[in-house]
Amino acid sequence: MQLHPVETTLDLNWLRDFECLARTLNFTRASNERNITQSAFSRRIKALESWVGLPLVNRATYPVQLTEAGQQFLPVALAAVSQLSETRQALRDADRGDSRFVRFSVLHTISVNFLAARIEEMQSQIPDLRTRVISDSLSTCCELLVEGAVDVMLCYYHHAVSPMIDETPFARKDLHRDRLIPVAASKAVDAHGWDLDGPGRQAIPYLAYERSSFLGMVVEHIIGRRRLQADMIYVDGLVETIKRRLMTGSGFAWMPETAIAAELVEGSVVPIGNESWCTALTISALSNPAAFDSTAQRFWNTL
Numbered sequence: 345m346q347l348h349p350v351e352t353t354l355d356l357n358w359l360r361d362f363e364c365l366a367r368t369l370n371f372t373r374a375s376n377e378r379n380i381t382q383s384a385f386s387r388r389i390k391a392l393e394s395w396v397g398l399p400l401v402n403r404a405t406y407p408v409q410l411t412e413a414g415q416q417f418l419p420v421a422l423a424a425v426s427q428l429s430e431t432r433q434a435l436r437d438a439d440r441g442d443s444r445f446v447r448f449s450v451l452h453t454i455s456v457n458f459l460a461a462r463i464e465e466m467q468s469q470i471p472d473l474r475t476r477v478i479s480d481s482l483s484t485c486c487e488l489l490v491e492g493a494v495d496v497m498l499c500y501y502h503h504a505v506s507p508m509i510d511e512t513p514f515a516r517k518d519l520h521r522d523r524l525i526p527v528a529a530s531k532a533v534d535a536h537g538w539d540l541d542g543p544g545r546q547a548i549p550y551l552a553y554e555r556s557s558f559l560g561m562v563v564e565h566i567i568g569r570r571r572l573q574a575d576m577i578y579v580d581g582l583v584e585t586i587k588r589r590l591m592t593g594s595g596f597a598w599m600p601e602t603a604i605a606a607e608l609v610e611g612s613v614v615p616i617g618n619e620s621w622c623t624a625l626t627i628s629a630l631s632n633p634a635a636f637d638s639t640a641q642r643f644w645n646t647l
Contacts, residue, residue: 356428358392359421360487361385362400366418367510369407376556377483377508422490429493445476446640449485450498453583457602458520458627459498462647470642481581482508482558489514489630495640496647500558500600501626504565508558511630517647520627523601524562526617532593533614540573540596540617548616549595550574554581563598566623600625 365374365385375385393400400414410418450459455477467473478488482499486509489497500522501507528538528548538548550572553560560581577595580586586597587604596616607613615622633644 354395355388355391356425358388358395359425361388362392362414362418362421363425363487363490364483365389365401365408366410366414369409371408377486379481379483426490426492429488429491432493444637444639445474446496446643447494448475448477448496448498449488449494450477450479451482451485451500452479453600453603454498454500454627455479456584457600457605462519466643466646469646470639472639473643474639489632492632492635495636496629496631496644498627498629500562501628502558502562502565502623505558505561509630513632514630515633515644517629517644518626519629519647520602522625522627523622524559524566524598524625525601525615525622526596526598527590527604527608527613528596528616529591529593530612530614532595533616535593538596538616540621545573547573547575550576551578551580551586551589551595551597552576553586553598554579557581559583559598559600562623562625566598566621602627 361374361378364377365371368374368377371382371386375382378385380388389401396413396417398413399411400417402409402411448455448459456479459477463473463475463477478485478494480488485494485497485499488494490509498519499507501518526540532538536546536548540548553563555561555564574596578586578589583600583603587599589595590597590599590613591607599613601608604613629644629647631644633641636644
């Protein structure tokens with residue numbers, strides 16, 4: 345079936361949306377990754393189809409599938425986004441007179457609590473190392489890697505939560521073993537007796553991650569079918585923002601151990617549940633070494 349082409353300006357975000365949908369084959373998951381409502385996401389896919397003049401997605405199947413036109417258009421869309429991103433970065437670097445930077449996309453909490461120290465350590469081994477770090481959401485970090493706009497992406501992996509990226513084209517290194525643990529400010533625990541395993545009848549104030557976020561899905565897996573004696577009072581997507589609320593004694597939260605290592609040592613933060621409420625996380629790096637220059641290759645080999 346041919347659509348009536350619409351003479352409108354192509355939006356680069358439509359191509360990114362299409363890539364995400366082609367990867368997930370699910371409108372709900374794709375819209376969550378793109379951080380927009382499902383209705384807005386669907387409108388943007390339809391706008392792209394109108395621009396092309398043909399249906400790109402078969403919505404009558406579950407999961408949805410790309411049409412023949414969609415399969416032909418996908419590699420063109422990926423190449424266009426990648427080339428535009430690479431050209432933009434090259435122009436910016438040339439304008440600033442920069443020498444080659446190793447470019448990262450990374451979750452904010454990993455950047456603050458892991459990557460910054462690792463880069464500083466490696467600069468003593470690679471004196472000419474220059475780095476540019478983009479801290480953003482997981483979906484954006486994945487986009488930047490797929491587009492070729494960054495050399496290395498750092499993210500969390502968990503055995504029960506599927507990654508938001510097809511890692512087949514990339515090399516992967518597991519760098520650090522982290523843990524996600526339920527904690528609260530020690531003064532609040534002493535004052536209220538908060539304990540996820542305790543017999544208390546009063547719900548514990550709970551500072552939660554967005555359910556659609558990676559850590560939100562990991563926490564949902566930890567809780568499983570157990571009854572959580574908690575009252576969700578705050579929801580956010582950033583570890584550091586939730587940590588600020590936690591440190592004031594507002595409630596408890598699941599925190600990556602790397603984000604609260606100093607506070608655990610000094611005792612200002614304490615776990616409020618046994619090991620069954622904790623889970624292991626892996627900080628991993630993904631890259632495409634075929635696109636590396638010599639400095640980026642040395643960094644990857646040393647990482």
